[in-house]
Amino acid sequence: DIVMTQSPDSLAVSLGERATINCKSSQTILYSSNNKNSLAWFQQKPGQAPELLIYWASTRESGVPERFSGSGSGTDFTLTISSLQAEDVAVYYCHQYHSSPHTFGQGTKLEIK
Amino acid sequence: QVQLVQSGSELKKPGASVKVSCKASGYSFTIYAINWVRQAPGQGLEWMGWIDTNTGNPTYAQGFTGRFVFSLDTSLTTAYLQINSLEAEDTAVYYCARNVPYDFWGQGTLVTVSS
DSSP states (O other): OOOEEEEOSEEEEOTTSOEEEEEEESSOOEETTTTEEOEEEEEEOTTSOOEEEEETTTEEOTTOOTTEEEEEETTEEEEEESSOOGGGOEEEEEEEOSSSSOEEOOOEEEEEO | OOEEEEOOOEEEOTTOOEEEEEEEESSOGGGSOEEEEEEOTTOOOEEEEEEOTTTOOEEEOTTOSSSEEEEEEGGGTEEEEEEOSOOGGGOEEEEEEETTTTOOBOOOEEEEEOO
Protein backbone atom coordinates (compact mmCIF):
# COMPACT_ATOMS: atom_id res chain seq x y z
CA ASP A 1 0.00 0.00 0.00
CA ILE A 2 1.11 3.57 -0.67
CA VAL A 3 1.53 5.46 2.61
CA MET A 4 0.80 9.18 2.56
CA THR A 5 2.53 11.19 5.29
CA GLN A 6 1.60 14.81 5.90
CA SER A 7 3.54 17.44 7.80
CA PRO A 8 2.95 19.18 10.05
CA ASP A 9 0.06 17.59 11.93
CA SER A 10 -1.14 21.05 12.92
CA LEU A 11 -0.33 24.56 11.84
CA ALA A 12 -1.20 28.05 13.10
CA VAL A 13 -0.84 30.92 10.67
CA SER A 14 -1.75 34.59 10.93
CA LEU A 15 -4.49 35.99 8.73
CA GLY A 16 -3.06 37.12 5.41
CA GLU A 17 0.05 35.01 5.77
CA ARG A 18 1.10 31.96 3.76
CA ALA A 19 0.26 28.44 4.89
CA THR A 20 2.17 25.44 3.55
CA ILE A 21 1.27 21.79 4.05
CA ASN A 22 3.49 18.98 2.87
CA CYS A 23 2.63 15.46 1.79
CA LYS A 24 5.02 12.63 1.03
CA SER A 25 4.06 9.41 -0.71
CA SER A 26 5.93 6.17 -0.04
CA GLN A 27 6.04 5.41 -3.78
CA THR A 28 5.79 7.34 -6.98
CA ILE A 29 2.21 8.15 -7.97
CA LEU A 30 2.88 9.25 -11.52
CA TYR A 31 0.13 8.21 -13.94
CA SER A 32 1.93 7.25 -17.11
CA SER A 33 -1.01 7.91 -19.44
CA ASN A 34 -0.94 11.67 -18.86
CA ASN A 35 2.39 12.09 -17.02
CA LYS A 36 0.60 13.63 -14.07
CA ASN A 37 0.72 12.75 -10.40
CA SER A 38 -2.41 11.10 -9.03
CA LEU A 39 -2.66 13.32 -5.99
CA ALA A 40 -5.55 15.34 -4.62
CA TRP A 41 -6.01 17.74 -1.74
CA PHE A 42 -9.23 18.01 0.28
CA GLN A 43 -10.47 20.53 2.79
CA GLN A 44 -12.77 19.38 5.57
CA LYS A 45 -14.52 21.82 7.89
CA PRO A 46 -16.09 20.60 11.15
CA GLY A 47 -19.30 18.67 10.60
CA GLN A 48 -18.96 18.79 6.82
CA ALA A 49 -17.96 16.42 4.06
CA PRO A 50 -14.51 16.85 2.51
CA GLU A 51 -14.30 19.16 -0.50
CA LEU A 52 -11.94 18.73 -3.41
CA LEU A 53 -9.45 21.58 -3.78
CA ILE A 54 -6.72 20.26 -6.07
CA TYR A 55 -6.30 17.19 -8.28
CA TRP A 56 -3.52 15.88 -10.50
CA ALA A 57 -1.30 17.54 -7.87
CA SER A 58 -1.72 21.06 -9.25
CA THR A 59 -5.09 21.44 -11.02
CA ARG A 60 -7.43 23.65 -9.05
CA GLU A 61 -11.02 22.41 -8.91
CA SER A 62 -13.63 24.73 -10.39
CA GLY A 63 -14.76 27.34 -7.90
CA VAL A 64 -11.76 26.97 -5.59
CA PRO A 65 -10.16 30.35 -4.76
CA GLU A 66 -6.89 31.15 -6.49
CA ARG A 67 -5.08 31.45 -3.16
CA PHE A 68 -5.04 27.64 -3.06
CA SER A 69 -2.32 26.00 -5.14
CA GLY A 70 -0.73 22.59 -5.36
CA SER A 71 2.73 21.64 -6.45
CA GLY A 72 5.26 18.86 -6.34
CA SER A 73 6.36 15.77 -8.19
CA GLY A 74 7.86 12.38 -7.56
CA THR A 75 6.98 11.65 -3.97
CA ASP A 76 6.85 15.15 -2.46
CA PHE A 77 3.86 17.45 -2.76
CA THR A 78 2.74 20.74 -1.26
CA LEU A 79 -0.51 22.60 -0.73
CA THR A 80 -0.05 26.34 -0.38
CA ILE A 81 -2.58 28.90 0.75
CA SER A 82 -1.06 32.20 -0.31
CA SER A 83 -2.99 34.50 2.01
CA LEU A 84 -4.86 32.81 4.82
CA GLN A 85 -8.50 33.79 5.31
CA ALA A 86 -10.64 33.03 8.34
CA GLU A 87 -12.79 30.62 6.33
CA ASP A 88 -9.74 28.47 5.57
CA VAL A 89 -9.69 27.05 9.10
CA ALA A 90 -10.12 23.33 8.47
CA VAL A 91 -8.38 19.98 8.30
CA TYR A 92 -6.58 19.32 5.03
CA TYR A 93 -5.93 15.87 3.59
CA CYS A 94 -3.76 14.71 0.74
CA HIS A 95 -4.92 11.63 -1.15
CA GLN A 96 -3.42 9.34 -3.75
CA TYR A 97 -5.63 7.69 -6.33
CA HIS A 98 -2.79 6.12 -8.31
CA SER A 99 -3.28 2.58 -7.08
CA SER A 100 -5.57 0.52 -4.91
CA PRO A 101 -6.03 0.92 -2.05
CA HIS A 102 -6.46 4.64 -2.44
CA THR A 103 -4.97 6.22 0.66
CA PHE A 104 -5.21 9.48 2.55
CA GLY A 105 -2.70 11.36 4.61
CA GLN A 106 -3.45 11.65 8.32
CA GLY A 107 -4.63 15.23 7.99
CA THR A 108 -3.25 18.65 8.92
CA LYS A 109 -5.27 20.91 11.18
CA LEU A 110 -4.96 24.55 10.14
CA GLU A 111 -5.79 27.28 12.66
CA ILE A 112 -5.49 31.03 12.94
CA LYS A 113 -2.57 32.36 15.00
CA GLN B 1 -26.28 20.10 -10.76
CA VAL B 2 -24.42 17.05 -9.53
CA GLN B 3 -25.56 15.83 -6.13
CA LEU B 4 -24.99 12.80 -3.95
CA VAL B 5 -27.58 12.61 -1.19
CA GLN B 6 -27.16 10.03 1.54
CA SER B 7 -29.67 8.51 3.90
CA GLY B 8 -30.03 9.70 7.46
CA SER B 9 -28.28 8.79 10.68
CA GLU B 10 -28.71 5.30 12.08
CA LEU B 11 -28.54 3.92 15.62
CA LYS B 12 -28.05 0.18 15.71
CA LYS B 13 -27.30 -2.50 18.26
CA PRO B 14 -24.23 -4.72 17.98
CA GLY B 15 -24.87 -7.65 15.68
CA ALA B 16 -27.50 -5.85 13.61
CA SER B 17 -27.18 -4.73 9.98
CA VAL B 18 -27.44 -1.31 8.39
CA LYS B 19 -27.86 -0.18 4.78
CA VAL B 20 -26.74 3.31 3.81
CA SER B 21 -27.92 4.76 0.52
CA CYS B 22 -26.28 7.31 -1.77
CA LYS B 23 -28.66 8.81 -4.34
CA ALA B 24 -26.92 10.38 -7.35
CA SER B 25 -28.44 13.03 -9.58
CA GLY B 26 -27.39 15.56 -12.19
CA TYR B 27 -25.15 13.29 -14.25
CA SER B 28 -25.10 9.95 -16.01
CA PHE B 29 -24.88 7.51 -13.10
CA THR B 30 -23.17 4.62 -14.86
CA ILE B 31 -20.25 6.68 -16.14
CA TYR B 32 -18.65 7.41 -12.78
CA ALA B 33 -17.73 4.90 -10.10
CA ILE B 34 -18.78 5.42 -6.49
CA ASN B 35 -16.25 5.24 -3.69
CA TRP B 36 -16.99 4.74 0.00
CA VAL B 37 -14.97 6.44 2.73
CA ARG B 38 -15.18 5.99 6.49
CA GLN B 39 -14.39 8.55 9.16
CA ALA B 40 -14.38 7.33 12.74
CA PRO B 41 -15.08 9.93 15.46
CA GLY B 42 -12.25 12.44 15.62
CA GLN B 43 -10.22 10.49 13.08
CA GLY B 44 -9.09 10.86 9.48
CA LEU B 45 -10.46 9.55 6.21
CA GLU B 46 -10.24 5.87 5.34
CA TRP B 47 -10.95 4.47 1.89
CA MET B 48 -13.25 1.45 2.01
CA GLY B 49 -13.36 0.64 -1.69
CA TRP B 50 -15.43 1.37 -4.76
CA ILE B 51 -18.11 0.00 -7.02
CA ASP B 52 -18.12 0.12 -10.79
CA THR B 53 -21.54 1.61 -11.58
CA ASN B 54 -21.43 0.20 -15.11
CA THR B 55 -20.83 -3.45 -14.18
CA GLY B 56 -21.78 -3.50 -10.50
CA ASN B 57 -18.40 -5.01 -9.67
CA PRO B 58 -17.22 -4.01 -6.17
CA THR B 59 -13.66 -3.70 -4.91
CA TYR B 60 -13.03 -3.72 -1.17
CA ALA B 61 -10.03 -2.40 0.69
CA GLN B 62 -8.32 -4.66 3.17
CA GLY B 63 -10.22 -4.48 6.42
CA PHE B 64 -13.54 -4.05 4.64
CA THR B 65 -14.05 -7.55 3.34
CA GLY B 66 -16.66 -9.97 4.59
CA ARG B 67 -19.13 -7.80 6.53
CA PHE B 68 -19.25 -4.90 4.07
CA VAL B 69 -21.26 -5.03 0.87
CA PHE B 70 -21.45 -2.46 -1.93
CA SER B 71 -24.42 -2.65 -4.27
CA LEU B 72 -26.39 -0.62 -6.78
CA ASP B 73 -29.85 0.05 -8.06
CA THR B 74 -29.14 1.73 -11.37
CA SER B 75 -32.84 2.32 -12.02
CA LEU B 76 -32.82 4.53 -8.93
CA THR B 77 -29.29 5.88 -9.57
CA THR B 78 -28.46 4.82 -6.05
CA ALA B 79 -25.48 3.09 -4.49
CA TYR B 80 -25.68 1.24 -1.22
CA LEU B 81 -23.33 0.29 1.58
CA GLN B 82 -24.50 -2.53 3.81
CA ILE B 83 -22.66 -3.45 6.98
CA ASN B 84 -23.55 -6.74 8.62
CA SER B 85 -22.82 -8.00 12.14
CA LEU B 86 -22.23 -4.46 13.36
CA GLU B 87 -19.57 -3.85 15.98
CA ALA B 88 -18.99 -0.83 18.20
CA GLU B 89 -15.89 -0.06 16.14
CA ASP B 90 -18.12 0.49 13.08
CA THR B 91 -19.39 3.71 14.67
CA ALA B 92 -18.39 6.35 12.13
CA VAL B 93 -19.55 8.72 9.44
CA TYR B 94 -19.72 6.99 6.07
CA TYR B 95 -19.34 9.01 2.88
CA CYS B 96 -19.92 8.19 -0.75
CA ALA B 97 -17.86 10.08 -3.30
CA ARG B 98 -17.94 10.17 -7.08
CA ASN B 99 -15.13 8.45 -8.90
CA VAL B 100 -11.64 9.84 -9.17
CA PRO B 101 -10.77 12.54 -8.17
CA TYR B 102 -13.67 12.41 -5.72
CA ASP B 103 -15.12 15.65 -7.02
CA PHE B 104 -18.53 15.26 -5.40
CA TRP B 105 -19.31 13.80 -1.98
CA GLY B 106 -22.44 12.86 -0.14
CA GLN B 107 -23.16 14.73 3.07
CA GLY B 108 -22.22 11.70 5.15
CA THR B 109 -24.24 9.22 7.19
CA LEU B 110 -23.52 8.74 10.87
CA VAL B 111 -23.85 5.13 11.95
CA THR B 112 -23.78 4.63 15.70
CA VAL B 113 -23.46 1.14 17.10
CA SER B 114 -24.36 0.90 20.76
CA SER B 115 -26.19 -1.46 23.04
